[in-house]
Amino acid sequence: MSPKSVADINLDLSCPAPIAVKDTILLGHGSGGKLSAELIRDIFLPAFQNPVLAHMDDQGVVSVNGQRLAITTDSFVVKPLFFPGGDIGSLAVHGTVNDLAMGGATPLFLSVAFIIEEGFAMEELRRVVASMRQAATAAGVQIVTGDTKVVEKGKGDGLFINTTGIGVVPEGVDFSADQAQAGDKVLLSGSVGDHGIAILAQREGLEFETQIVSDSAALHGLVSEMLSVTREIRCMRDPTRGGVSSTLNEIAQQSGVGIELQESSLPIHEQVKGACELLGLDPLYVANEGKLIAIVPAEVADVLLETMRRHPLGGEAQIIGTVTKKNPGLVTMRTPLGTTRVVDMLAGDQLPRIC
């Protein structure tokens, strides 16, 4: 065989033209990564701009007659509707309670809206509603208003739920993602990736069995314990869609700081690690539904860590990194080999690799 020299072939090199991103909505626009951030920046923020929204936190904090209220809303489109460790109903309560809790608020009331596809089994709806009631009771919140819409068969995916929540922000509590400062510590309340992998393992066609259970849980009790120790907390976030990496990238960008993680201190369950290895996913991009990240001044980090570890939802809490002046807007990680790499924000949905 005498192959044509590669040098001779260089004349007909391939390279595609760039493709405009902005013509249609892609699934990636809902993944919580860079495309979601672009959508908010280019479409929503310019339309609705106001000082509360400008904080870009998971909840808006408004003042009414001297009382600070937190408001948040979230829609749930999870599939399958029932999964190990929870279902769409409990998730819809926990998700909104957590978005309030991440502003330091005590959650009080929820609204719920159901968008149901024609033909959906009444028994399944009963199960979902019972699970919501149980989750709301356990979290100490009341569902005080609601709405129901039914769409034609084929126009929905069984069941979508939206919940909106209101809570009260205690005096002296002021969390925001633009307040991280060099020297602060990054606390994580427990293991990474359990929810996303539990859901993925249930999906049709994966032929993949695990014992991994979603971490879906209401976090306001843990937050309240932390606040009883100190109110000197810069910001809290729950790393849901887009995972730990997207949440930390948002904080790094909004605060104009760098964040350096220690890979060896990241709590990741062996089963989640194994599933991610097999599926070609990075646990740092996998969703969590019962974990919080707190950025705190170094001097209160240890006492907060101990407080978190005493709480049932913080047993595996760790200090996972430090806020730095270096690399503003970037999240980096010290690997166990002593080298450093970037932990980038997710571009679109995380796609499984071929090999």
Next chain:
Amino acid sequence: MKYLDEYRDQRIARALASEITQRTTQPWVLMEICGGQTHTIMRYGLDELLPRGIELVHGPGCPVCVTPLETVDKAIELALRPDVTLVSYGDMLRVPGSSSDLLRAKAQGADVRIAYSPTEAVKIARSNPERKVVFLAIGFETTAPANAMAAWQAKREGLTNFSMLVSHVLVPPAIRALMTSSNNRVQGFIAPGHVCTVVGCREYETLVRDFRIPIVVGGFEPVDILEAVLLLVRQLEAGEARLENQYARSVSYKGNVPAQEIMAEVFEVADQKWRGIGPIPQSGLRLREEYAAYDANRVFELGEFTVDEPAECISAQVLQGLKKPTDCAAFGMRCTPENPLGAPMVSSEGACAAYYHYRRHAIEN
């Protein structure tokens, strides 16, 4: 995790790196063929551990990156047909064709599904007889046996609604093409362990003999790659050129014979175009005549697609190890994973994306 943690052990990695440093007396240019190995090098910052004299250049072994633009365009055209379900490995979905990609086709209503195994595509065909199911069968020798198995199963079951759009590439002809190029700088290769797990080591021995170049079959974890580099450096410093197998826990001399048999039953060697490199004779696989009924090109009478491409992207030089991703003026500016100009920026195994995701701090500082 057992069988992984040992190969990520920092003490072993540091010991290997220090032995490489001790043994290196002059500069050497080494190429890792496989995108998975490039990914590991960037993710663990292995280049930071190596002495200055050792330059790692990144080879053409990212299957997503070298799949021709024409194949991506064909897949998109098929996916947009109302009666077609297109099934693909996940990371092909974001690869830009000449004017769209499969994720955008999906947003336009195309039925595009991700599979982890090609036999899932056969299952979809079996349970949806009214749909024409096309599997986008790409990859190196690694994915070829499973892809062959899908066609074999479909034929055995007599499925009439299953076909494959095949774009398979082979590693040894690519190494041969690199070595015969007048631009070649590579002095030693880390051969892809997964490919050799399937096909064995014989063809690599021929390459070592023909070009008098050391080749080490290497694994994919940090310790694997550092050990492979050390084995290459030892040979180069001693003026030797041998085939060595670092990945012996997976690779045998003969390889996986049943896997080779199913490949030979379904596929035959053919000329193949590589995206970014161009045509390389006898460097791909196509379906044999007996499997013509499962060839999407024939079933849908797709004909020849010719695509003109602009030249800003330097992926060709990157895939041949002539340039680093950061030598490209568009890198990180006009070309990012969200808006890729070329395929190496799309797949996480592409050299450009690996630099962008993991090494950006080193470039910006």
